[in-house]
Amino acid sequence: MGSIFQRQFVDGHVFRLQVVGLGLLLAAAVLGATPSFAQSTPAEPPVVAVTKISGPIHLDGKLDEPEWHDAAVLTLTQQSPHPGEATPYTTEVRVLISGDAIYFGFVCHDPQPSGIAMHTMTRDGDMSGDDTVAIVLDTYGDRRTGYFFQINASGARDDGLISSPQDFPPLDWDGIWDARTTRTADGWSAEIVIPARTLSFTAGKENWGVNFQRYVAREHMTLRWSSPTLDSYLYDLSRAGQLAGMQEVRQGKGLEFVPYLLGKNTRTFGVNPGIWQGTGGGEVTWKITPQFVTVFTVNTDFAETEVDTPQVNLTRFPLFFPEKRAFFLEGANQYDFGLGLGSDFVPFFSRRIGLLDSVPIPLNGGVKLNGRLGRWNLALLDVETRQTIVPAQVVQDLALPSAVVAGTNLLAGRVSFDVNQDLRVGAIFTNGDPAGLKKNTLLGLDAVWRTSKFLGDKNLQMGGWTATTQGDLGPGGRVGWGARIAYPNDLYNCGAEIFDFGSALQPALGFLPRAGITHYNFNCVYGPRPSKTGHFGWIRQQFFRTLLDRFVDRQGITESRFFDLSEVTQLQSGDSLTLWMQPQGETLLVPFEIAPGVVIPMGAYDYIRWGITAETSNHRPVQAGNTTWLGDFYNGKLTQWQDYVKWTSPKGRVQLSANLENDFARMPEGNFINRLWYLQTALAWSPNLVLSNFLQYNGHNFGSNTRLRWTIRPGDDLFIVWNRGWQRLFTGPDLTLAPQNEEIAVKLRWTFRY
Numbered sequence: 001m002g003s004i005f006q007r008q009f010v011d012g013h014v015f016r017l018q019v020v021g022l023g024l025l026l027a028a029a030v031l032g033a034t035p036s037f038a039q040s041t042p043a044e045p046p047v048v049a050v051t052k053i054s055g056p057i058h059l060d061g062k063l064d065e066p067e068w069h070d071a072a073v074l075t076l077t078q079q080s081p082h083p084g085e086a087t088p089y090t091t092e093v094r095v096l097i098s099g100d101a102i103y104f105g106f107v108c109h110d111p112q113p114s115g116i117a118m119h120t121m122t123r124d125g126d127m128s129g130d131d132t133v134a135i136v137l138d139t140y141g142d143r144r145t146g147y148f149f150q151i152n153a154s155g156a157r158d159d160g161l162i163s164s165p166q167d168f169p170p171l172d173w174d175g176i177w178d179a180r181t182t183r184t185a186d187g188w189s190a191e192i193v194i195p196a197r198t199l200s201f202t203a204g205k206e207n208w209g210v211n212f213q214r215y216v217a218r219e220h221m222t223l224r225w226s227s228p229t230l231d232s233y234l235y236d237l238s239r240a241g242q243l244a245g246m247q248e249v250r251q252g253k254g255l256e257f258v259p260y261l262l263g264k265n266t267r268t269f270g271v272n273p274g275i276w277q278g279t280g281g282g283e284v285t286w287k288i289t290p291q292f293v294t295v296f297t298v299n300t301d302f303a304e305t306e307v308d309t310p311q312v313n314l315t316r317f318p319l320f321f322p323e324k325r326a327f328f329l330e331g332a333n334q335y336d337f338g339l340g341l342g343s344d345f346v347p348f349f350s351r352r353i354g355l356l357d358s359v360p361i362p363l364n365g366g367v368k369l370n371g372r373l374g375r376w377n378l379a380l381l382d383v384e385t386r387q388t389i390v391p392a393q394v395v396q397d398l399a400l401p402s403a404v405v406a407g408t409n410l411l412a413g414r415v416s417f418d419v420n421q422d423l424r425v426g427a428i429f430t431n432g433d434p435a436g437l438k439k440n441t442l443l444g445l446d447a448v449w450r451t452s453k454f455l456g457d458k459n460l461q462m463g464g465w466t467a468t469t470q471g472d473l474g475p476g477g478r479v480g481w482g483a484r485i486a487y488p489n490d491l492y493n494c495g496a497e498i499f500d501f502g503s504a505l506q507p508a509l510g511f512l513p514r515a516g517i518t519h520y521n522f523n524c525v526y527g528p529r530p531s532k533t534g535h536f537g538w539i540r541q542q543f544f545r546t547l548l549d550r551f552v553d554r555q556g557i558t559e560s561r562f563f564d565l566s567e568v569t570q571l572q573s574g575d576s577l578t579l580w581m582q583p584q585g586e587t588l589l590v591p592f593e594i595a596p597g598v599v600i601p602m603g604a605y606d607y608i609r610w611g612i613t614a615e616t617s618n619h620r621p622v623q624a625g626n627t628t629w630l631g632d633f634y635n636g637k638l639t640q641w642q643d644y645v646k647w648t649s650p651k652g653r654v655q656l657s658a659n660l661e662n663d664f665a666r667m668p669e670g671n672f673i674n675r676l677w678y679l680q681t682a683l684a685w686s687p688n689l690v691l692s693n694f695l696q697y698n699g700h701n702f703g704s705n706t707r708l709r710w711t712i713r714p715g716d717d718l719f720i721v722w723n724r725g726w727q728r729l730f731t732g733p734d735l736t737l738a739p740q741n742e743e744i745a746v747k748l749r750w751t752f753r754y
Helices: 002-006 011-031 066-070 392-398
Strands: 047-049 077-080 091-098 101-109 132-138 146-152 157-162 178-184 187-195 207-216 221-224 241-244 255-268 276-289 292-298 363-373 376-385 409-418 423-431 440-454 458-471 479-488 492-501 517-526 539-553 558-571 576-588 592-595 598-600 603-615 622-633 636-648 654-666 672-686 689-697 701-713 716-728 737-749
Touching (some): 066 091, 101 132, 132 187, 146 178, 146 187
Antiparallel strands (some): 178 187, 440 458, 458 479, 576 603
């Protein structure tokens, strides 16, 4: 094991790996067709014709209109844990079209309706332990990008944009659609309406990709319409069925106006008393064609955006926080670059726009274009920021010449071409510096090849990329490149990758936490499912994981090495137990201040961390979990406790969640304690009227975010947001808190569509 960690790669090895990486990119581009790996022919995807009706459906969750009885009935099949087996949870789906509205009806039979689980009524809430139904739509027919819609038995809504075939889509995109549910004597039923104006689609296209899914929480059972196999993910649109008759869908004139009015009071205690200020602005959306959208924004505002979930950082590198602002989320999946890069490298990171070291920078306005023309996918964003004054701490953190940040223009674009249903090649570019000080341009090229027909019905993925930055940069190479191959399936989920980042690869509009290194990664998970009639029938699935991470700098020094051996046992009840062993190593070329006054000296450090995690099933009304980490840490010891407990009322109207992390470090240079506690509560009168509160404490500061969202009707919202911060005045047992700042915002936003 040690020889793997400490082996150094000489230039010849690196060169050969570069050739392999670029070879993958070239091979994908040259082949352009699915290789004939298949040993068996997978079943053809199912097709269903929509039923056209003359008038709207009254949305109440009851499929009692005559039109529902005339529609074709789809029956879902068990996908997990036992594909194809009969189940008492019979599920029927129907689809109707009326003008520009698409209706989906679900009838979910349940032999024990009292066991139906509901934990939330909030928009984009956590439904992982709820009884849900879901829809995915491939409106372009590219079998890669699409829309995700999900509701639980309470009628709460989740939605997102799909760009990965196996990753749960981010839920920060909010489309305009509606849903109602009702409880029945033998289960529950749902009606969902999605206006065509909410979607971008290929006009006149007869068939859309579609799939339907139901999840029965207490059984941890999934039922699906198309491709109900263990190796199939709902978000894999290449496995979706076909919705025929969609050429009838109309989108009106394609014009949308979304004005807003905002009143805000900002107060800094001891500095300014705070006064009310009013402003307004909005967006105009013009769908030049149903598949090509232009959005103009003026005086863009993000007052209603949810706060970030806090994180503890014990590394030398910045943490990644996802984008949550609505304007940047529409079409965000068009900017996905490469394969499996994650947060290692994000060429265009929209949080760089309108935020400077987490401080808001006003936007005068901007324009963005998203859409598809034939096989071409296009995305463009151009934004103008406004001159503003930032706090002294930001000036210090970013080494700015003054507190005045000049207004500047920021530009990002992405174009890609679908060679066929498996291969996509593309380019990405950005231009501009959020601080308005330097010239900075990025250009990148990538190719991603995916198939769900390897060896008949297995998933296989390959991708390669290269990127460069130009402008006012530091010394070193300005080029990055990478390649990845992945086999993401149920029994074996394995992958290998190599990413190389030049020292001067500095994307001002991107996210790159570690430049000047080569990152090697190998990971593999073996996930057997014991027979339910055998001695281990009480185990649903086990996961045996191996992961190796290695970061090598330009001098051939291994800066970081990380090895993970873990085992997860998931019980039939949904409860789980995880055991971890993680040998790690860090080479510090400069001293590292890990906590105020605690500086770890230069040197090489090897240590092992041990962990155990126990969690109850997320379908229970009360959920709890604990992760405990023990062992060495650099040249000292570190004990970490991460705990959570959640409770919800029977229908999800009241939610309480407490999360606590406590880190106790004993180092030769000094001891330190990190605390991160946060409490989340929600009170819902209905899925359209929710009051939530988020309290967080990090050992030094205490913050509160209270948010009322009233959706008057889909697209028309009233937000009332109250943020307040306090600061500890003393250390030790004295917990005296002094008020620091406060902000109250009232925002009314409404939508007009034509």
